[in-house]
Amino acid sequence: MRGDNAVLIRGGGDLATGVALRLHRAGIHVAIAELPQPLAVRRTVSFAEAVYEGAHTVEGVESRLVEANQLSTWEEANCIPVIVDPDANLLGMIQFTVVVDARLLKSPPAPLPAPAPLHIGLGPGFTAGSDCHAVIETRRGHTLGRVYWSGSTQPDSGEPEGDPRRVLRSPAGGVIIGVKNIGEYCAEGEVVAMIDNQFPVTSPFGGMLRGLIRSGLQAPKGLKIGDVDVRNDLSACFLASDKALAIAGGALEAILAKPEIRSKLFVS
Numbered sequence: 001m002r003g004d005n006a007v008l009i010r011g012g013g014d015l016a017t018g019v020a021l022r023l024h025r026a027g028i029h030v031a032i033a034e035l036p037q038p039l040a041v042r043r044t045v046s047f048a049e050a051v052y053e054g055a056h057t058v059e060g061v062e063s064r065l066v067e068a069n070q071l072s073t074w075e076e077a078n079c080i081p082v083i084v085d086p087d088a089n090l091l092g093m094i095q096f097t098v099v100v101d102a103r104l105l106k107s108p109p110a111p112l113p114a115p116a117p118l119h120i121g122l123g124p125g126f127t128a129g130s131d132c133h134a135v136i137e138t139r140r141g142h143t144l145g146r147v148y149w150s151g152s153t154q155p156d157s158g159e160p161e162g163d164p165r166r167v168l169r170s171p172a173g174g175v176i177i178g179v180k181n182i183g184e185y186c187a188e189g190e191v192v193a194m195i196d197n198q199f200p201v202t203s204p205f206g207g208m209l210r211g212l213i214r215s216g217l218q219a220p221k222g223l224k225i226g227d228v229d230v231r232n233d234l235s236a237c238f239l240a241s242d243k244a245l246a247i248a249g250g251a252l253e254a255i256l257a258k259p260e261i262r263s264k265l266f267v268s
Helices: 014-025 047-053 068-073 240-258 259-266
Strands: 007-012 028-036 055-058 061-065 079-084 096-100 117-120 134-138 167-168 174-178 190-193 199-202 207-212 224-229
Touching: 007 014, 014 028, 014 047, 014 061, 014 117, 014 240, 047 055, 047 061, 061 068, 068 134, 068 174, 117 240, 134 240, 167 174, 190 207, 240 259
Parallel strands: 007 028, 007 096, 028 079, 061 079, 096 117, 117 134
Antiparallel strands: 055 061, 167 224, 174 190, 190 199, 207 224
16 A cells, blocks of 8 residues: 555544545445544444454454554455554654544544645534645535535534433543344333443443443543444444444545545555
8 A cells, every 4th residue: 555545543432444445345445543442332333343343344344453554565455454553643654545534533633743735624613724624514404414614513412412421431530341232122211331440331212232341441530432323233233333323424525625635545
């Protein structure tokens, strides 16, 4: 893989994975930069899991943990490399044509270690024309997935979309121990996880456990650690969401809108 014909995606959570899947399936080389200990909630559909497992497959596409120095010789056609590189220092070694910041920090980003011909930001915190070239709306509604070449997306509401009760948060700081598995049904009031084996996290209503961060990780008080889906659709636990794919469509649109970028990424 050469940087000049590839996209670096910062973050490997569920929305970032939707972007990676759509770009990969469109024939674009993709690499993912992640944290040493990712906190993905929807782990089953997050390429970030490769950091822990060495490899992780979503919808038939495999991701694999690699070292930064392996990337220049990467030739696995149907496999997405994942690198532990929280600060994107890789950009000082390889010039990627496109950088997609999918970390969803919801705050203004620090400057990239090296400039990219096309820098795309996802959601609040980015201002197109200032700290990135294009920003994509991540909030549900008629503007979801739209590309803005100037200005910002809708501001962060501070509230989860839909029924706010669906989001499970850590009641105290400590180590999370999962009691239920992703894809299992949870009755109202049933214990889903424990914090330090002292503080229970319970399901707010009956539904499918759609996401839960890994057992053994340190969870500060208030951290989002799980998600319960009242629809009870098991496939929702193992497929990229409509939201992720809509945002991914915006990223693909931004790339294709620039002929000079398009010509670099689509090479024979």
